[in-house]
Amino acid sequence: MMLxxxxxxxxxxxxxxxxxxxxxxxxxxxxxxxxxxxxxxxTVAPNPLGPVHERWWHARGCGEWLAIWRDTRTHDIVEAPDDSK
Incomplete structure (x- = not known):
């Protein structure tokens, strides 16, 4: 389960x-x-490996939309990647 x-x-x-x-x-x-x-x-969904920026709707809670970074390899919620490197 993902939190x-x-x-x-x-x-x-x-x-x-x-x-x-x-x-x-x-x-x-x-x-x-x-x-x-x-x-x-x-029909073709992107399936990148690593951190992705996603939208989620808290439908069974406060009803707000939020954007998170999720690592597709582990499903962990992560910090935004540093693109300055």
Whole structure:
């Protein structure tokens, strides 16, 4: 079980949250992309290895949206990676 730190409710079980997708993933306009690109957007989920920036909705709690960094290898909530290196 993953514990997600809600800034309002404290650490809570992942069962209280709904995954909202990666931060910064823009939905393409289906009228301006090819059918193949649109199908790929709808069906191919990115699966990076390491820290990812994600949105989560605290649906069974305070109802707030939050953004966290989660390491996909361990499911640990981690600090934002230092991109200055």
């Amino acid at each position: 997600i730190p809600c800034p309002f409710c404290g650490e809570r079980s992942e069962s209280e949250f709904i995954y909202g997708g990666p931060v910064g993933a823009d939905r393409p306009d289906p009228n301006t992309v090819s059918d193949a690109e649109w199908v790929e957007y709808l």
